[in-house]
Amino acid sequence: MEDAKDDLVPLDWDQVEGRAARGDTSYLRELGARLADRREAAAELTREYGRRLAHVVRVLALTRGRDSLTQLLLLLDEKQASTGHHPRFLASLLAEHQEPADLAAVVFDRPHSDRLDELRGCLFHELILRGVDIDDFGPLRTWTIVRPGWSALAWLPDRLRDMETAVDFPSRSLRGSARAGGTGLPTEGRMDPPTPRTSRRSALQDVATTDVHTSIVAAPEAGEWGGHGAWVFRFDEAISPEQVPALLPTLPLRCLDGLGPTARFEIAARPVDEIWRLLFATASMGGMYSEGVHGAYGRLWAWRSLAGLSGTPEGASAEDVERHASQSTWFHFEADAEWFHNDVCADYGIAALSPDRRRLAVLAATDTD
Incomplete structure (x- = not known):
């Protein structure tokens, strides 16, 4: 590092330009190579300092007691932008x-x-x-x-709130972490339609606006899942929850493209608290290449997805979202369609039938390569 400093002291723009004017371009190439090497060495040193600082902050956070908390807050207040967390x-x-x-x-x-x-x-x-x-x-x-x-x-x-039950959190130690793997489709509440299913496609079209689409996919987007999609369909007349399992495979859903009449399509009715838990885990713990947005923002984006799926008007309060969500009928589905990879806890579909039963919203998420 001192050698690099000595080289840089006499160096100025005029000197470099003068060398070039005299045709001494080989000197400039060698100088550039030395500077590149020293820049990389300095960058690696900076990364190492960052790793050590991050570990110190983690140790303070995980060491129980008011003294460690006090020292951590002092450090964060003084050096917040540099702590790495x-x-x-x-x-x-x-x-x-x-x-x-x-x-x-x-x-x-x-x-x-x-x-x-x-x-x-x-x-x-x-x-x-x-x-x-x-x-x-x-x-x-x-x-x-x-x-x-x-x-x-x-x-x-x-x-x-009542629906925010059985929340999953990661488990962290000084030098490691682990997280829950989530849950797949349950055996209870199953409503799988009989096969062969109809190959006739529904004439309904997706009517999701950009804002509604953004709201529905908020949880997998925040968790940086590999892929996700959202769709909304409206009916001229109310449909019953019992009609949803047979209707879903006929809708123009990209996640079900290519699903044959006898291919696996499994669906279960789920209570709203289990849907919220799935959305929360998606956002808070993230996908396989993400650590998620953790609890507070995981909670926010789970509520945002719930709002879009349940059809709560934009700008509504949390109480309004909760009311719409609790009055909706919820479904969890999986399928052997190409869009899904069917890895455990890495693919899911959610459908929500609105309280008036004339709106069906769908979220599909996958976290596989």
């Missing part, structure tokens, strides 16, 4: 390993003149998802009043 990831680690009372006292009960509001916002929802009652801790109750209104997380409910 996003606040949503740190919030997930803290919620997993620290006591709620310590988090409330150290993270939330402090002056709000620092730069850690994003961390607090994420941590607040991480704790809610883990069943912490904010009424048990004054600083958590206060956060609902003083939190910044610009945060997208402020839209979420301040209490755990």
Whole structure:
């Protein structure tokens, strides 16, 4: 590194240009090669510092107690942009390993003149998802009043809702992590249509707007799944939930292209809490090449997908989304179509029949190469 510095001291634009003017281009090539080597060496050194810093931050986050929390917050406030960890990831680690009372006292009960509001916002929802009652801790109750209104997380409910049950979280240690594998199609609630199915295609067309499509795919998009699609169909008359299993394979769904009349198509009616759990896992833990967006934003994007699927109007409150979702009829399906790869827990389809039974929305997601 000192040699590189010595070489660079006398170097200026005029000198380089003068060498070129005199035809000494071989010198410039050699100089360029030396600079490229030293740039790569400096970049590797920077990466190594980053790895070490990230490990120090992780150790502080996973070491239980108020002292480690205090030191972590001081470090984050002073060097937030350089620590190598996003606040949503740190919030997930803290919620997993620290006591709620310590988090409330150290993270939330402090002056709000620092730069850690994003961390607090994420941590607040991480704790809610883990069943912490904010009424048990004054600083958590206060956060609902003083939190910044610009945060997208402020839209979420301040209490755990009935459908947000049996939440899956990853498990992290100082040097490793593991996560749940999800669940496939259940045996209960099965409504598989008899085969051979009709080969006649429905005349219905996808009517999903760009905004609705974006809302429906919010969870797999956030989790960086390999592929996803969304479709919405409207009927002139109400249909019954019993009609959905036979209707789905006839619709113009790209995820079911090429599905023959005897190919596997399995479908089950599911309660809304299991659909929410699937969407949450998709966003929060991510696909095979992603670590996801963790608990707080996983919660947000699961709600966003639920809103699009249930047909809740854009800009509605979380209470409106919950009402629409709880009154909808939900289905989970899998198929031996080319779009799906049928790897365990890496493919799924969701269909939602609206409360008036005249709208059917579909989300398909795959996370295979």
